[in-house]
Amino acid sequence: QQDYNRFKNLFEAEAATRQQYDNAKAAYDIALAQLHAITEEYNSAQLNSSKEKANELPARANINIKKAAKTNAQLFLSYTVVTAPYDGFVGKRTIQPGQFVKEGQTLANVISEEKWINANFRETQLENLSEGTVVTIQVDAFPKLSFKGKIHSFSPASGSKFSVIPQDNATGNFVKIEQRIPIKIVFDPKQDLKKLRAGMNVVIHATHQS
Missing domain, CATH: 2.40.30.170 (Efflux pump adaptor protein, beta barrel domain)
Known part of the structure; x- marks a missing residue:
């Protein structure tokens, strides 16, 4: 823009040719167009950045939901395998293959190795x-x-x-x-x-x- 203004003043003072003025104006117009394009691109990038930030919170929330679902699925998967609380030997088994198991039912008596x-x-x-x-x-x-x-x-x-039935001595009948x-x-x-x-x-x- 400084070159354009300088050649404009020189042209108006008849110190520069029309060709020099036209070249300076053309260069100025091109630079101005590039500036507008870069500004539009910057504004568009800022808008997209704002949209991405706005979408970030729901995305993070969705990730946390998926993680919780995964943890819950792993918990239910662990329920499909019955493990003893300690190492040992099965002393007595109270169920047979194919038998349905009720909640709280004793499946086997395990004798600890210790x-x-x-x-x-x-x-x-x-x-x-x-x-x-x-x-x-x-x-x-x-x-x-x-x-x-x-x-x-x-x-x-x-x-x-x-x-x-613990011993009750409240009656005074104490031995x-x-x-x-x-x-x-x-x-x-x-x-x-x-x-x-x-x-x-x-x-x-x-x-x-x-």
Whole structure:
């Protein structure tokens, strides 16, 4: 535009030829047309950008909906496979192939691979026992074998507190009965426990060390 104005002034002052003025005006018109074209292209791009931004929120919302649907589908897919809560062996199966299963129905009894002992000690025996106390375990089924273990934890209440019909002493008809406290005993590792089965009777020998 500066060149055009300069040649226009020169032409009007008769200091430039008509040819020079026409060339400058033509160049100016072309540059002006290019400027308009670029401006229109920029405005169009801005409009498209605004439209894309306006469409971005619904698109993101749709993506989140699809992700939620995928997660839900994966959850329902996981329901098609029944898994045990721990590793072990099926002790008893209560269903047969082709049988319909009801909600809450017991399908099988699973025996855990992990072995431990639920021992019921008399309350008068607890004075010298604590978590970590080393014990010797005799199994009635294998009298010639003995195993090593230790006390893992004590029950927070006596066994009678967890019975179906707990003893009620509110009537005053009280007979003192020595209570038994359930204690969990775990076996020391690196022992061959393959012969042991759930429900076997054992005798626990705990040595008090003062």
